[in-house]
Amino acid sequence: MRFAVPLAVVASLGLALADQSFLGFNSGAxxxxxxxxxxxxxxxxxxxxxxLRYSPGLFNSVRLYTNIQAETTDTPIEAFPAAIKTNSKLLLGIWCSGTTSIKNELTALSTAITKYGSNFTNLVVGISVGSEDMYRISDSGIKNKAGVGQGPTTMVKFIKDVRASLKGTPLSNIPVGHVDTWTAWANKSNKAVIDEVDFLGTNLFPYYEDDKGNDISNATSVFEYALNSTKSAAGKKPVWITETGWPLTGPDFGQAKATLDNARTYWNTIGCTIFGRVNVWWYELHDSNPDNAAKFGVTKDLSTTPQFNLSCPANSGAPASINLQDTKKSAGSIATVSFMSIAVMCLTWLFSAVA
Incomplete structure (x- = not known):
């Protein structure tokens, strides 16, 4: 099957291929x-x-949802030393829903800055204050029982709290943004948040767009519509793709079906046209939310062999596949066997001729 590059996606990102971009996955606590x-x-x-075998580029960045280690009050999340150990870039996250204060989040971050120093701060590429908070209080969020969210006034306050907390620290100049759905960004009542942030993180899932003809064959059109809507709302501010993907298993959602083939197709037609062009954190490497019936994990049990081939079509413009050591070894073995086979045939012919 041939995959054409959706040029509208590339153009809407407004980035040259040579621009540096971050490539990674989301990671829960x-x-x-x-x-x-x-x-x-x-x-x-x-x-x-x-x-990951056949990975189109190096997925060495991680998007976190919180700075706090699970089941603690304000202890820094253990993802921080893990990122230092593996040299993984970090898009930090501050959980904002269901609270009137982010003091514990800021305490955890401040402790991490002091404890790990530049080994930690040099890995941070940005900070997202919240995740889909404004979507949760929208009509569609309430309809889908998305949980407790926050309004734009509170989000602006939290963003300002983060900036004040980081003042005078090595992270004082790090981009501060917010992650939400494209529908939340397109909602004009949330413009105050757009005015306050340095970047807009957007979560784009054609699979869930059941009112837009969300069969996999229409995924590119739905994705472009959602992305362009976010870009239009953002004005001149950069848009980072903080979540996108297609489930390998799970329930039908409108016309969308969760299958391995469809997940692979989505990777090819969407992923391969944005990798290396804009900051992307794919959803996701390994499923960690048992409450979600749709399973998006690229790999099972954290195997480096993914559930489908991650290599991109030659005409997609994606980075070249890496981690091909096994393939090279196999190719070498095949070449050795072929050479030995030819040698044996020649010797057999020679002995026969002499006889």
Whole structure:
């Protein structure tokens, strides 16, 4: 099957191919059994991401949702030392929903800055204050029972709190943004948040757009519509793609079907046209939310062999595939066997001729 590059996607990002961009996955604070991830868990996850076979580029960045270690009050999350150990870039996250204060989040971050120093701060590429908070209080968020969210006034306050907390620290000049759905960004009542942030993180899932003809064959059109809507709302501010993907298993959603083939197709037609062009954190490397019936994980049990071939079509413009050591070894073995076979045939012919 031939995959054409959706040029509208590339053009809407407004980036040259040579521009630096970050490539990674999202990472929650708990395992698929809802146990807190420890440093070793994060290390294995980050290491797997960098060693995925046939990966189109190096997935060496991680988007976090919180600075706090699960089941603690304000202890820095153990993803931080894991990122240092694996040299993984970090898009930090501050959880904002269901609270009137982010003091504990800021305490955890401040402690990490002091404890780990430049080994930590040099890895931070940005900070997202919140994740889909404004979507949760929208009509569609309430309809889908998305949980407790926050309004734009509170989000602006939290963003200002973060800037004040970082003043005078090595992270004082790090981009501060917010992550939300494209519908939240397109909602004019949330413009105050756009005015306050340095970047807009947007979560784009054609699979869930059941009112837009969301069969996999229409995924590119739905994705472009959502992305362009975010870009239009953002004005001149950069848009980072903080979540996107297609489930391998799960329930039908409108016309969308969760299958391995469709997940692979989405990777090819969407992923391969944005990797290396804009900051992307794919959803996701390994499923860790047991409450979500749709499973998006690229790999099972953190194996470096993904559930489908990650290599991109030659005409996609994506970075070249890496981590091909096994393939090279196999190719070498085949070449050796072929050479030996030819040698044996020649010797057999020679002996026959002499006889």
């Amino acid at each position: 708990t395992t698929d059994s809802k146990k807190p991830k420890k440093q070793a868990d994060f290390e294995k996850e980050f290491d797997t991401a960098q060693k």
